[in-house]
Amino acid sequence: MKIFSAAQIREADAFTIAHEPISSAQLMERAAGKCATWLEEHYAPHYPVYIFCGKGNNGGDGLVMARLLLDHGYKVSTGILQYGAQASADHQLKLEALQQQYPASLYAIGDVSDIPTLPPDAIIIDAIFGTGMSRPIEGWLAGVVHHINGQRGKHTIVAIDMPSGLRADESSVQQTVIQAHHTLSFECYKLAFLLPENAAYTGEVHILPIGLHPDYITHTPTRYLLADPGIIQTIYQPRNPFAHKGTYGHALLIAGSYGKMGAAVLSARACLRAGVGLLTCYVPQCGYNIMQLSEPCAMCVTDEDPHYSLHFHRSINPATYKAIGIGPGLDTQPGTAKALEHLLDSYQQPMVIDADALNLLSVYPYLLYKIPAGSILTPHPKEFERLFGATPNEVARLELLSQQAIKLQVYILLKGRYSAIACPDGAVYFNNTGNPGMATGGSGDVLTGILTGLLAQDYSPKAAAILGAWLHGFAGDLAAAHLSQEAMTAADIIQWLGKAFLEGI
Ligand SMILES: NC(=O)C1=CN([C@@H]2O[C@H](COP(=O)(O)OP(=O)(O)OC[C@H]3O[C@@H](n4cnc5c(N)ncnc54)[C@H](OP(=O)(O)O)[C@@H]3O)[C@@H](O)[C@H]2O)[C@@H](O)CC1
Ligand SMILES: Nc1ncnc2c1ncn2[C@@H]1O[C@H](COP(=O)(O)OP(=O)(O)O)[C@@H](O)[C@H]1O
Numbered sequence: 001m002k003i004f005s006a007a008q009i010r011e012a013d014a015f016t017i018a019h020e021p022i023s024s025a026q027l028m029e030r031a032a033g034k035c036a037t038w039l040e041e042h043y044a045p046h047y048p049v050y051i052f053c054g055k056g057n058n059g060g061d062g063l064v065m066a067r068l069l070l071d072h073g074y075k076v077s078t079g080i081l082q083y084g085a086q087a088s089a090d091h092q093l094k095l096e097a098l099q100q101q102y103p104a105s106l107y108a109i110g111d112v113s114d115i116p117t118l119p120p121d122a123i124i125i126d127a128i129f130g131t132g133m134s135r136p137i138e139g140w141l142a143g144v145v146h147h148i149n150g151q152r153g154k155h156t157i158v159a160i161d162m163p164s165g166l167r168a169d170e171s172s173v174q175q176t177v178i179q180a181h182h183t184l185s186f187e188c189y190k191l192a193f194l195l196p197e198n199a200a201y202t203g204e205v206h207i208l209p210i211g212l213h214p215d216y217i218t219h220t221p222t223r224y225l226l227a228d229p230g231i232i233q234t235i236y237q238p239r240n241p242f243a244h245k246g247t248y249g250h251a252l253l254i255a256g257s258y259g260k261m262g263a264a265v266l267s268a269r270a271c272l273r274a275g276v277g278l279l280t281c282y283v284p285q286c287g288y289n290i291m292q293l294s295e296p297c298a299m300c301v302t303d304e305d306p307h308y309s310l311h312f313h314r315s316i317n318p319a320t321y322k323a324i325g326i327g328p329g330l331d332t333q334p335g336t337a338k339a340l341e342h343l344l345d346s347y348q349q350p351m352v353i354d355a356d357a358l359n360l361l362s363v364y365p366y367l368l369y370k371i372p373a374g375s376i377l378t379p380h381p382k383e384f385e386r387l388f389g390a391t392p393n394e395v396a397r398l399e400l401l402s403q404q405a406i407k408l409q410v411y412i413l414l415k416g417r418y419s420a421i422a423c424p425d426g427a428v429y430f431n432n433t434g435n436p437g438m439a440t441g442g443s444g445d446v447l448t449g450i451l452t453g454l455l456a457q458d459y460s461p462k463a464a465a466i467l468g469a470w471l472h473g474f475a476g477d478l479a480a481a482h483l484s485q486e487a488m489t490a491a492d493i494i495q496w497l498g499k500a501f502l503e504g505i
């Protein structure tokens, strides 16, 4: 699914009006109709509805919703904010219609004091500003937003298209923004919805299709995309009936150290369950029995050192392996950094670099320039900051993420609720499978194993990153559905990986 900017959404709107064709007033009826239907499906008519309208088309949506809900027996109170701007043409049209049919519903808001006291079970509809937000909300309008936010504990707040004050494509940190419980947004996700810094504003996001013209959607390129089942199905390659274990690659995982062998075991199991042909694990001596007993399907090579992997550059022939994953539980010994440098010098294929291997790269940043092109780096936000520095907000972080992926010609998968996969060509894919049950030690190690397993099977790095993140989150969702978010562990993500292949693709 493409993520359009606010400017592109305006273009899509105009394209639809011209080519469907449909009048803008009718398109507004359709969009607001979807919101009214959503509300009716979730709240019975005895809930009083308080709609706050701006003077643009977002306010127009609010006016249409008021009329439709009144038609269906809801009690609706519609306040229009009287700031300086000229009301948009469609706003004026919808205002006249409401005035004619339901004049008693309407009142003007010129200051916070004009807002009535709301009854206990009221629902607040925020139709003040949508994608037309052009500057921060200030003055008494900011007072209205603060007043509405002050009601959050007592009333449900539903934002139309965008929580007012939120910028679709820019950071809204430290600005005045509605804190909605639900956001009903039209046609597609906006970039702002995918950033953790906006979670308190959007609440739960519901995307309502409003029939924007498919030609515009298909032919307009976007920098940001959301991985959806359609994309996943085009990536997935079913196995060849004549396959043998050589067909699906020999992967090497360099992971684990004294006290952190669990990370290596989790990665190895996930790599096997992702479908790799053969797997060798490189571990320190202390990890030999652990690995052999925990995962009989994997082969095991040990370092000379009892506790750390310090010599893998000497004891393995990188050319043997179709894919290498390095980092989970590895520790950050100087000797490991040296071995990593030798490995980067001698291995030309894309590899998966995670956890302590990333931490070593941040201590020795010149190593970043030795990473084979097309490799996948999987930092969580703290590791990302150690590697590339802090940013004032998450929009700036996304920009930095993309710049680094282009500069280093690698894929950087920044992990989180919506993991962002920045590609060397500048595209950024977001993943929306997964849940907070995965916020538990070892989940990232599982992802490394999956990605390494997919790379070994000859998926391109881009395909492996998108499909791997999707499967990882989908398996996590299945685990949570069966075990609860609280009780699930990273090991359960692996257990549900098979079902994720069967049901998620
Ligand atoms: N294709 C679709 O998706 C469809 C979209 N539709 C709907 O249209 C919405 C976009 O409508 P829109 O372009 O009229 O902009 P909107 O958000 O109402 O704001 C404009 C008003 O706000 C004002 N203003 C802005 N910032 C301000 C500030 N900080 N402080 C004070 N004022 C400020 C601005 O004033 P001005 O800048 O002109 O002074 C103007 O009055 C979209 O979100 C969706 O709900 C559907 O109806 C149909 C299909
Ligand atoms: N709230 C969440 N929603 C979706 N996915 C999540 C959430 N929290 C964590 N995850 C996923 O779990 C994994 C955690 O990785 P990481 O922080 O590296 O864990 P660890 O270092 O313990 O292995 C990432 O893939 C991340 O996307």
Ligand SMILES: [K+]
Pocket: 058, 126, 127, 128, 129, 130, 159, 160, 161, 162, 163, 164
């Ligand atoms: K709004």
